[in-house]
Amino acid sequence: MKKNIFIAIIALSVSACGINRQVDNLKAFEKCKYEVTAADSVYVGNMDVSQIVNKNGFDLVKMPGIVFAMLRKDVPLKARLKLKIQNPTNAEAAINQFEYKVLHKSIELASGYVNEKVRVEPNGGVTTVPIDIHSNIYHVLADPKAQQAFVDFISDDGSPGKKAVLTIKIKPTLDIGNKQIKYPGYITIDKEITNKILF
Helix, strand or coil: CHHHHHHHHHHHHHHHHHHHHHHHHHHHHHCCEEEEEEEEEEEECCEEHHHHEECCEECHHHCHHHHHHHHHCCCEEEEEEEEEEEECCCCCEEECEEEEEEEECCEEEEEEEECCCEEECCCCEEEEEEEEEEEECHHHHCCHHHHHHHHHHHCCCCCCCCEEEEEEEEEEEEEECCEEEECCCCEEEEEEEEHHHHC
């Protein structure tokens, strides 16, 4: 009986240590510095963005597929963002997995789930996390103001680079025993990027 109680106490202590470590890792993760370094393979309506935009916006001659996609109310956006994470703290930053949302001017462009552990070494450690985006942006292109903001940003007018603020919201998951507990809120990352990363 005493042995069983002792084992239970040890198990609870180990579990508590595990939870505390995850909380410390998460706190460090919140203090990291973030940068969107690239957006690879950006497709709208299954067409490469670099092939369908010019200084005037969308090249209508090249976008009949997008017109049909609009009629179906299904305009797929596919892209891979590369999120660089730098850890300035003296503790390891880590999360097991996370949900994410990507927004532009408070308009949600995509959401999804990254099911892999992200770990960043302390004292200036750096890692890059690929975030694959698969989304239907019909709601963006159907709204004239949202569409104009989107087109203005991706249009290539030869300028040094149009700027936009992308907001990435991350909701980490903690492993507690056999259960996964979602973080109660989002870690919000607002980053200014230029459209040159699209081309």
